[in-house]
Amino acid sequence: MKRANIVASLLLIALACFYAYLTSRLPDRNLPNTLGSDFMPWLLTTVLFLLSFWLLLQNCVQGTTENFNPDISIKEGLGIVFLTVFIYLYVKAIQFFGFILITPLFLAVLMWISGSRKWKEIVFVSIGSSFCIYLFFQKIFRVILPDGTIF
Amino acid sequence: MDGALLAALFDILQPYNILASVVGVLFGLFIGSTPGLTISLGMVLLLPITFKLEAVTSICLLLGLYASGMAGGSLSAILLNIPGTPSASATAIDGHVMAQKGRAGEAMGVAVSASFFGGIFGLTCLVLAAPIIAKFALNFGAPELFAIVLLGLTLICSFGQESVVKGLISGVIGLIIMTVGLDPMMGTPRFTFGEVELQAGISFLPAMIGLFAIPQILVGIAGKIPVIPKYQEDVSGVLPKIKDLLKLVKTMLLGSVIGTGIGAIPGAGGPIAVFLSYDYSKKISKHGHRYGKGEPEGVAAPESSNNAVAGGALIPMLTLGIPGDPITAILLGALMIHGLIPGPLLFQQSPQFVYSVFWAFLVANLMTLIIAFSTIKIWVRVLKVPQRVLLPLIVILCIVGTYALRNTFFDTGIMFGFGLLGYFMKKCGFPIVPMLLAIILGPNLEEHLRMSLIISQGDYSIFITHPICLALIIVSIVSFIGPLVWPLIRKYRGNT
Numbered sequence: 001m002k003r004a005n006i007v008a009s010l011l012l013i014a015l016a017c018f019y020a021y022l023t024s025r026l027p028d029r030n031l032p033n034t035l036g037s038d039f040m041p042w043l044l045t046t047v048l049f050l051l052s053f054w055l056l057l058q059n060c061v062q063g064t065t066e067n068f069n070p071d072i073s074i075k076e077g078l079g080i081v082f083l084t085v086f087i088y089l090y091v092k093a094i095q096f097f098g099f100i101l102i103t104p105l106f107l108a109v110l111m112w113i114s115g116s117r118k119w120k121e122i123v124f125v126s127i128g129s130s131f132c133i134y135l136f137f138q139k140i141f142r143v144i145l146p147d148g149t150i151f
Numbered sequence: 152m153d154g155a156l157l158a159a160l161f162d163i164l165q166p167y168n169i170l171a172s173v174v175g176v177l178f179g180l181f182i183g184s185t186p187g188l189t190i191s192l193g194m195v196l197l198l199p200i201t202f203k204l205e206a207v208t209s210i211c212l213l214l215g216l217y218a219s220g221m222a223g224g225s226l227s228a229i230l231l232n233i234p235g236t237p238s239a240s241a242t243a244i245d246g247h248v249m250a251q252k253g254r255a256g257e258a259m260g261v262a263v264s265a266s267f268f269g270g271i272f273g274l275t276c277l278v279l280a281a282p283i284i285a286k287f288a289l290n291f292g293a294p295e296l297f298a299i300v301l302l303g304l305t306l307i308c309s310f311g312q313e314s315v316v317k318g319l320i321s322g323v324i325g326l327i328i329m330t331v332g333l334d335p336m337m338g339t340p341r342f343t344f345g346e347v348e349l350q351a352g353i354s355f356l357p358a359m360i361g362l363f364a365i366p367q368i369l370v371g372i373a374g375k376i377p378v379i380p381k382y383q384e385d386v387s388g389v390l391p392k393i394k395d396l397l398k399l400v401k402t403m404l405l406g407s408v409i410g411t412g413i414g415a416i417p418g419a420g421g422p423i424a425v426f427l428s429y430d431y432s433k434k435i436s437k438h439g440h441r442y443g444k445g446e447p448e449g450v451a452a453p454e455s456s457n458n459a460v461a462g463g464a465l466i467p468m469l470t471l472g473i474p475g476d477p478i479t480a481i482l483l484g485a486l487m488i489h490g491l492i493p494g495p496l497l498f499q500q501s502p503q504f505v506y507s508v509f510w511a512f513l514v515a516n517l518m519t520l521i522i523a524f525s526t527i528k529i530w531v532r533v534l535k536v537p538q539r540v541l542l543p544l545i546v547i548l549c550i551v552g553t554y555a556l557r558n559t560f561f562d563t564g565i566m567f568g569f570g571l572l573g574y575f576m577k578k579c580g581f582p583i584v585p586m587l588l589a590i591i592l593g594p595n596l597e598e599h600l601r602m603s604l605i606i607s608q609g610d611y612s613i614f615i616t617h618p619i620c621l622a623l624i625i626v627s628i629v630s631f632i633g634p635l636v637w638p639l640i641r642k643y644r645g646n647t
Contacts, residue, residue, distance in 0.1 A: 076374040
């Protein structure tokens with residue numbers, strides 16, 4: 001945990017430096033006697049840098065009594081990467097097939113990934129809930145759902 | 152004033168507003184009674200629906216969820232010993248022991264009744280205190296408003312966090328995120344990287360959904376870690392007897408007073424209120440020795456307290472625009488979507504809407520009482536819905552919700568970005584609530600700060616010459632620096 005905090009504080013110091021670099025490139029356009037658009041970013045850079053340095057110092061000098069688990073297992077890490085890619089593909093597929101066509105398939109696969117092995121449950125929930133979402137959002141509340149090229 | 156009060160009542164009693172309240176209550180009971188799903192998550196899932204609704208109908212829906220979610224949270228606390236919401240943590244202590252002794256129905260009956268009592272008490276305080284505070288706050292100018300937002304942020308970032316530094320860092324990162332987009336005073340693009348979509352800034356809705364929902368989905372689906380447990384038994388005998396409830400009035404009153412008071416302090420929140428109520432009621436009760444062994448008073452105190460928190464948290468949110476807890480922060484966001492900016496001016500410009508909020512909260516509490524008692528057995532069955540079904544559905548609702556904001560998948564990408572950020576923040580012990588509040592309050596903070604300096608023509612003494620502003624800034628500095636320095640002073644004193 002102490003090591004995780006040290007790594008986090010170093011990453012935050014790097015973030016503060018990157019933010020400072022971006023802030024230094026902001027256009028200088030201002031009214032007389034007023035603060036420019038870079039005032040708040042510079043202030044936040046300073047505070048973030050000081051707090052990150054404090055966190056680093058605190059953990060190097062006295063350690064931590066916090067209770068958290070920073071470990072990510074290989075299985076969980078791969079699962080997150082797979083899930084992110086899968087959701088990205090779903091979003092891309094919606095833009096071609098449309099929400100109502102692709103969502104039951106996406107839900108069915110996601111339920112299977114989540115551990116569902118009963119095919120009746122998978123079929124009923126994936127088709128039923130997709131239809132309910134379409135009905136409630138598009139037809140009742142008039143919230144626009146994503147259209148695709150073919151539907 | 153009376154005209155506006157009656158007009159607001161008439162508005163709330165319209166069938167579609169009552170229906171919205173019922174839907175909110177049902178959804179809140181579902182969310183509250185399902186461990187792993189929080190009221191905040193429920194709120195962000197419902198937000199996209201409110202885009203197309205009137206502001207009053209939206210508030211009926213969301214307040215219904217708020218009031219019932221608090222009550223629903225106690226059901227899983229009693230049956231599973233797993234609080235459905237963090238505010239139901241103390242309920243589990245005696246509630247679950249009662250359930251183990253075969254008195255689950257009685258415990259749930261006491262919990263729902265006490266929730267109603269607390270909700271009505273909190274509402275009464277809200278109705279009495281809010282107009283007075285709002286009238287006083289009308290005299291505030293830009294420096295005072297800046298100081299109030301600063302105070303709200305520093306209190307929330309530093310109070311109640313396991314690591315104060317991490318709470319503050321989380322808040323600062325939230326403020327950094329909110330600097331993306333056009334500068335509010337000069338219109339200069341900041342950190343947009345040439346993206347047109349970023350010029351309007353990062354909307355807080357994808358950020359909220361990402362921070363609250365995605366980490367849970369990642370842990371549940373990708374990590375295959377159970378976040379939603381199941382319950383297998385049925386319960387009976389939930390309606391409490393009047394004489395039994397009368398015995399609990401003193402306990403419920405104490406819980407309600409503590410809940411409202413704590414709720415009104417930004418950042419303090421429900422979990423602190425419930426444990427304080429539990430502890431105090433144990434100390435003053437004749438049956439203190441029975442606490443922890445299945446005592447109904449041990450259920451009534453925290454339950455009345457957590458619902459009173461809702462009324463208390465609405466006081467600073469409506470009068471000063473400072474949310475008392477994450478849920479009221481989301482409510483604040485919902486009102487902003489409808490062009491209503493909570494604060495003292497809301498009472499002057501839209502008094503009817505303010506009264507509608509009061510009535511909607513009353514209806515929400517009444518509906519919770521009626522619906523919770525009549526459907527309690529259904530919510531026990533909800534605990535049997537498996538994670539493998541719930542989590543995929545939440546993924547779809549998150550995607551639909553963020554797309555509906557501006558009909559673009561750009562916001563869906565932003566949501567996943569925040570989701571991954573929230574996941575890693577949780578893993579590294581960084582709290583996400585300060586970041587969320589900074590995202591919501593950040594633009595106001597910068598706007599009031601720069602407006603103050605335009606008024607004073609760049610003279611910083613404006614923050615010292617206004618006494619209320621000075622007092623609030625001093626408290627902010629103490630709450631910012633105090634928790635950082637205090638442990639060092641204590642350690643130094645210990646060494647000497």
